[in-house]
Amino acid sequence: MAHSDDRNTRSFSSLVVDGMERAPSRAMLHAVGFKNEDFKKPQIGIASTWSMVTPCNMHINKLADAAGAGVDQANGKAVIFNTITISDGISMGTEGMKYSLVSREVIADSIETVVGCQGFDGVVAIGGCDKNMPGCMIAISRLNRPAIFVYGGTIMPGCHKDKKLDVVSVFEAVGARANNQIDDAELAAIEAKAIPGAGSCGGMYTANTMASAIEALGMSLPNSSAQAAISNDKRLDCERAGAAVLELLKNDIKPSDIMTKAAFENAITIVIALGGSTNAVLHILAMANAAKVDISLDDFTRIGQRVPVLADLKPSGRYLMTELIEIGGIQPLMKILLDNGLLHGDCMTVTGKTLAENLANVKPYPVEQDIIHSLQNPIKKDSHLVVLYGNLAPDGGVAKITGKEGLRFVGAAKVFDAEEQALQSILNGDIVKGDVIVIRYEGPKGGPGMREMLSPTSAIMGKGLGKEVALITDGRFSGGTHGFVVGHITPEAYVGGPLAIIENGDIITIDAETNELKLDVNEHEIARRLASWKQPAPRYTRGVLAKYAKLVNSASQGAVTDNFD
DSSP states (O other): OOOGGGGGGOTTHHHHHOSGGGHHHHHHHHHTTOOGGGGGSOEEEEEEOOOSSOTTTTTHHHHHHHHHHHHHHTTOEEEEEEOOOOOHHHHTTSGGGGHHHHHHHHHHHHHHHHHHHHTOSEEEEEEOSTTHHHHHHHHHHHHOSSEEEEEOOBOOOEEETTEEEOHHHHHHHHHHHHTTSSOHHHHHHHHHHSOOSSSBOSSSSHHHHHHHHHHHHTOSOTTTTSSBSSSHHHHHHHHHHHHHHHHHHHTTOOHHHHSOHHHHHHHHHHHHHTTOOTHHHHHHHHHHHHTTOOOOHHHHHHHHTTOOBOBOBTTTSSBOHHHHHHTTTTHHHHHHHHHTTOSOTTOBOTTSSBHHHHHTTOOOOOSSOOSBOOTTSOSBSSOSEEEEEETTEEEEEEEEOOSTTOSEEEEEEEEESSHHHHHHHHHTTOOOTTEEEEEOSOSTTTTTSOOBOHHHHHHHHHTTOTTTOEEEESSBOOTTOOSEEEEEEESOGGGTOGGGGOOTTOEEEEETTTTEEEEOSOHHHHHHHHHHOOOOOOSOSSHHHHHHHHHOOOGGGTOOSOOOO
């Protein structure tokens, strides 16, 4: 039986293991390693996303063991369990990529299912590949039990001819090979050297973006986002998280106490300052929805008007995450933003302290560094994440405009009803200067699954067309994408959005100064085309993709499957 003084930390597990009638439950737990004294301890579920599917997650079993050790040493009882992961990088450009965003929902559902069923009192969730992170956070929000997220950590760079490589180097090398700028041997050498081991993709792509956002949100321990996957710092981060979740239990600090509107604004601010992935828009909207916090596309615009891009990180910049780690990670950047009134310092965090208290003794960046620019010398004076509206995007679209591409593009449409068709056309040399590539029926419902378009955008870069063509889609982009691109266009083509009625040769205007995405066709012609449009047959009628297509809402609302209001 539990002691009366520990019931406040065992409000869920006590219902599963306390009392004579729970003897069968205890009997089964004895078989998985519980001792009699463990039934008196808070049970902490360690949600591991370990898998040999991808290098992003191949080491997370060891990190889960470290988090479990931290729980046990702090007089809790850790129970490690698994959830799935998929690999965007491996499935990119194939039909399999349609399962990527779907996996976010499966991960959230599976963690909620295990924790809810087993009566865990708290949660440590460890994620590597980018869908793991919002998936873990959505589950944590729904459960609202003391919890901490741990990032699995970034990969070390590869190297070829004294040049640092990452996964995007390989995608862009494919375009260079198609353009005969390199030969087969050079492509094979880049392929063999780009991914040297465990960890998430090495630029400020979606994984590192979301890890940084979650740290700024207050749901990770300080520095969790800026540690190499294979490092002693990351192992210690896991151990500390295991112990820290028990402190949250004792102090009754729940995710809902941390994940407030102001905290989400902090997360958006850090994503902008780091030049982060467009996927952060989709995932933050979904996380906020789970937390019952009102965040919309327009919050990104509002915050982006006053927050500059300060980080010179890949894909549009020069540096990798490992190089940011060497100068101190994101904590000094957060201190700069806080000191200049750009972060809410009074937000509670998983340390049990406020954000301002966590940052009080953070040392500044070294003087001789040019990865993080000063506020006086920003890379871009406002956000690179530009929400566009107009007759092509009545409910919004999301562009990633660093300024290096220019701020306005006008061109003629070349329309494709699937990503594969567009990629082949790019590689074949059919895309020329001035084209606006339109890839439609790739939205959450239409794909289904809202595939990332890293293959075509990387092929464009490899072909040397990065500043010469644009690409718009109701799909989305990898964090590794750069160039003049607009994704998340809503309403999507499959539900009759204007994207569905674009014809080859139509003139399209993308304007990041007026925040407009416009089809230069008169209203009467648009109405005529929409009236004659017919919804295509669904691509899947059974299984998880069909279920997802039936339930998912618009990308402008986070593409979530559990919003039944």
